Amino acid sequence: MAVSLWSPLSLVATLLLMLTLAGAQTSSDPFIHSRAAYYPNSDEQGTDRGACGFGSFGATINGGDVSAASDLYRNGVGCGACYQVKCTNMAYCSDKGVTVVITDSGSGDRTDFILSRRAFGRMAQTTDAAASLFSLGVVDIDYRRVSCSYPNKNITIKIDENSNYPNYLAFVIWYQQGRKDITAVQLCETQNFGCKLLDRSYGAVWTTTSPPSGPLSLRMLFSGADEDDQSWVVPINNIPQDWKAGDTYDTGVQVNS
Known part of the structure; x- marks a missing residue:
């Protein structure tokens, strides 16, 4: 270059x-449909061994609302990008969803995001609804890039x-x-x-x-x-x-x- x-x-x-x-915290960009899973063996926050190289910072940034990404990782260029992610099951999911920071690379069954457990549960309307989402494991979502705020x-x-x-x-x-x-x-x-x-x-x-x-x-x-x-x-x-x-x-x- x-x-x-x-x-x-x-x-x-x-x-x-x-x-x-x-820097607006919301986005006028249209939502994109995809799927999301969660780290099955993690604690509530993210991982300190993420592919972005953030270390322990990558587990706790944004309160632990973090995610691994597949195509959105973009060979590391996508590290630190923020996305609004909301699941689409109206019985369990809130309208707002959760804002996550990309700290890792990973993919599952046709997923764009593998969320921390904390972030995955925060897409739900209630604690009981979050338990239902966890039992599903993989959910349909809509997402769009938004502005990060610190x-x-x-x-x-x-x-x-x-x-x-x-x-x-x-x-x-x-x-x-x-x-x-x-x-x-x-x-x-x-x-x-x-x-x-x-x-x-x-x-x-x-x-x-x-x-x-x-x-x-x-x-x-x-x-x-x-x-x-x-x-x-x-x-x-x-x-x-x-x-x-x-x-x-x-x-x-x-x-x-």
């Missing part, structure tokens, strides 16, 4: 635009525990609001602005060997459904020069588009 470096003024303008866009949270960088300072850097991105996908990430030296394009190792894990030295800044490419709907966002805060495996760093920015 060809990546162009914008002037500081253009980057600031883009950042301000994205920060001022209102109040009072900025986009956060979690350095993967397998990182090895200063030779190998891997990280995942937490708390991404909105409805866009992060499709490219650059890692830049803050002193001379030299940047390198990172690799998506798997899921939501971005990696590089021989990372630049010194304090590091990120540039993240947010892409919408329209191929022309792309914007680079530059965090306010840098990754410190002495970054450590397992640490988290607040970027100081959030997006709502």
Whole structure:
């Protein structure tokens, strides 16, 4: 992918635009019909071994309302995307359903979603209705993508525990609001602005060997459904020069588009 470096003024303008866009929690997109199952051997929340690479964060994000996805996983691009999922059996299911975050890859019997037990039960009208849904195991659903929302949270960088300072850097991105996908990430030296394009190792894990030295800044490419709907966002805060495996760093920015 060809990546162009914008002037500081253009980057600031883009950042301000994205920060001022209102992020609706509902969607005007039409619902798509499919099927959903649930993790049969899990606890109420998700798994800390999901294919997105979120670790324990992937089990507890969004209160544990998470899901594995088949086609919607999109080789990791779909990690962190939010969907409204509602079952269609009027005897048991609520009109609202549940909003889930994609944290894993998986498929069942013609399913697009394998929900956490918590999320699966929250599609129901009542506790008794939830028990009936669990007994069915797989249910018909309607779903659509919606905006993610993490109040009072900025986009956060979690350095993967397998990182090895200063030779190998891997990280995942937490708390991404909105409805866009992060499709490219650059890692830049803050002193001379030299940047390198990172690799998506798997899921939501971005990696590089021989990372630049010194304090590091990120540039993240947010892409919408329209191929022309792309914007680079530059965090306010840098990754410190002495970054450590397992640490988290607040970027100081959030997006709502």
